[in-house]
Amino acid sequence: MDLVLLNFLFIICSLPLVTAYPAFVALVGTIKDMSEDKPIPAWKQFFKLFYDYLKKGIKIWLVLLFVSVVIIGDIMAAIYLPNTLQNILLPFNIIATLLFLGVFSNLTKLFILGEHRIKTLFIRSFFLFIRQPLKPLLIIFINAIIVILSVYLRFVPFIITLSFLAFTYYYLMFARDHELENS
Numbered sequence: 001m002d003l004v005l006l007n008f009l010f011i012i013c014s015l016p017l018v019t020a021y022p023a024f025v026a027l028v029g030t031i032k033d034m035s036e037d038k039p040i041p042a043w044k045q046f047f048k049l050f051y052d053y054l055k056k057g058i059k060i061w062l063v064l065l066f067v068s069v070v071i072i073g074d075i076m077a078a079i080y081l082p083n084t085l086q087n088i089l090l091p092f093n094i095i096a097t098l099l100f101l102g103v104f105s106n107l108t109k110l111f112i113l114g115e116h117r118i119k120t121l122f123i124r125s126f127f128l129f130i131r132q133p134l135k136p137l138l139i140i141f142i143n144a145i146i147v148i149l150s151v152y153l154r155f156v157p158f159i160i161t162l163s164f165l166a167f168t169y170y171y172l173m174f175a176r177d178h179e180l181e182n183s
Helices: 002-013 017-035 042-079 083-112 118-131 134-153 158-182
Strands: none
Touching: 002 017, 002 042, 002 158, 017 042, 017 083, 017 158, 042 083, 042 118, 083 118, 083 134, 083 158, 134 158
16 A cells, blocks of 8 residues: 555656656655665655655756756657668667666665765766666666556556556665665
8 A cells, every 4th residue: 555655646746847856766765664664654754755855856857857858869860860870879879778777776776875966976876887787777677567567568557656666676776785784
């Protein structure tokens, strides 16, 4: 039930699109806190984290939005180029997209762990992705499958899709680290 509630809170807090990233970070942070058995109710923790992450999260979201518009624009422009140029730009577009999504995955983890300086976040996220690309690539792959299944096959109901994406993110980025700390 908490995942359904968190999904709706995420959607409501993401309605002004500039708050989508802080809402996502709050969603992942709340799932992380729920798994660590914190006594605060999930909805209250979500709003607390959303408020804490809002100011810096909007700045990060604007940078991510700009980069994603550039990548999407490059992909759209490549469609109208001759085939030889399309073949040259295709590997670049794939690498840029994977790099962007991998940096985004590490960026969110570092943001939840307490790093709030924007320049440091992006630099550390980039180098972390270059050194350890497996977890972010696995997140990209699993989340792509979840989105495809929920959109085309209605495998995952919409009322928990976004929470399920955040849970997958939490499990791959935090759960193993948490298990290692406890052992």
